Amino acid sequence: MALSPADGDATENSEAQQAIIFDKTTEKGSDGQLFQACMKSIRMSHASANRLRTGLIVAGLFTDKRMYLEAIVLFYAATDAMEKKLLALDESRSNDSEDQGDEICAKLLSLGYRFGPQYEQDIQALVSGDKGSSNWEAAVEKILANSSDGAKAYVEKIRNMSSGAELAGAAFCLWGALIIGGGAAAKPRVQVLCGKNACHLFEDVTGPGRGERKAKFIQLWDSLVKGATDDCSSSEEETKKDNETFTLIVATCQDCMQGNNELITSVKCNPWWLKYMISTAVGAVAIGAFLLLPAQRADRHKLM
Numbered sequence: 001m002a003l004s005p006a007d008g009d010a011t012e013n014s015e016a017q018q019a020i021i022f023d024k025t026t027e028k029g030s031d032g033q034l035f036q037a038c039m040k041s042i043r044m045s046h047a048s049a050n051r052l053r054t055g056l057i058v059a060g061l062f063t064d065k066r067m068y069l070e071a072i073v074l075f076y077a078a079t080d081a082m083e084k085k086l087l088a089l090d091e092s093r094s095n096d097s098e099d100q101g102d103e104i105c106a107k108l109l110s111l112g113y114r115f116g117p118q119y120e121q122d123i124q125a126l127v128s129g130d131k132g133s134s135n136w137e138a139a140v141e142k143i144l145a146n147s148s149d150g151a152k153a154y155v156e157k158i159r160n161m162s163s164g165a166e167l168a169g170a171a172f173c174l175w176g177a178l179i180i181g182g183g184a185a186a187k188p189r190v191q192v193l194c195g196k197n198a199c200h201l202f203e204d205v206t207g208p209g210r211g212e213r214k215a216k217f218i219q220l221w222d223s224l225v226k227g228a229t230d231d232c233s234s235s236e237e238e239t240k241k242d243n244e245t246f247t248l249i250v251a252t253c254q255d256c257m258q259g260n261n262e263l264i265t266s267v268k269c270n271p272w273w274l275k276y277m278i279s280t281a282v283g284a285v286a287i288g289a290f291l292l293l294p295a296q297r298a299d300r301h302k303l304m
Contacts, residue, residue, distance in 0.1 A: 027182065027219050035218050037250045038172050042257035062189040067269040068128045072201070073143040074151055074263040075174070076119035081158040082170045083116045089164060104164025104224050104245075107139035108171055111220060115178065118200040127199040151266035154259035163253075165245045168224055169252025173260050178205045180214040225249065 020042065027261070029035030061067055120136070127136040144152070158170050164180040177183055187202040205213065226242045 003086060017147075028214070030222050030227070033222040034224055034249060035221040037227070038169075038221070038253045039092055039247070041250045041254040042173070050162065055240075062186075062193050064269070065126055065129070065194055067267065068190065068193060069139070070269045071264075071267050072119060073123060073125075074147060074266055075260075076116065076123060076140070077144055077155045078158055078170070078259070078263060079119060079174045080116035080224050081155055082161075082167055082174055085159065086167050086171070089167070102164055104168050105225055106164075108168060109162070111175075111217065113175055113179070113204060115175065115201060115204075118203060121200040122194075122198045123178060126194060127195075146268065148262065148266040150259075150262035154221075154256075154262050157255075157259065163248075165225075165248040166252045168249045169254075170256045172221070172249075172253045173256040175215065175288050177218045177260075178202075184210065224236075224275055 022039070022073045026036055029039065055194060061071060086105050086109055089102055092102070107165070123140060124136040127139045159165075161167050161170065169293055181297040184206045187206055188201055190202070191199050226239075227246060
């Protein structure tokens, strides 16, 4: 599940430690270039995402398969919409096209990632393991239909994106969280809960070469469009276009980080063990009241 593009596991670090990790990750990009600008644009939403993620984990994300299924379906919908739009725009690009937005799509796809099919494999594994349910597409439709208005609006916004610059903002949040963020740290917990067949999402972001994958992502990001520190050999028109593209990517990135938070808050499923905790709590209160009542009666008799 994608949450936010920064190193580390939000559940194992204090907010101060998370801020330090975030800033160190930001510094890995070149000064004045796109990666740093995107990281800075999501800083506040990223801190909120860490709090939301911690709350979701405490609530039982990695203890209940249904809850985990709901979460990855929501991120699948956003990621799959973004990847399909990337492919569609790239396919429509002619060899002599000068549309930089389409060129951005080609650059993003050159990374070789397609998380949508991996999400689908994991969703199929989780749904097939649910008694009486084997249609994963129907399960996805049901979860999306019951999702929050904010989550639906976010997915629809991605589907309506029409340029590589906009899709780059979405990819930064949805891919970045898995490639350079804490996505890899979730695999052991998911494997314990759901088994190896539900861990396809982590295949391309775990194992040897993680440092190289992060570096490649950051370098490619800084190459998507010229930043403030690049040479000034471009024409005035080209510079203006670069600035507009740069600004659009950063702004879309900021919006999509907030969209990711909408997906997290849309998770409605309660863990299986919650009802037992409630029953136990009610029982404890009832027993306490039962034990306390005779004592109160005895005190009243003494007063009389």
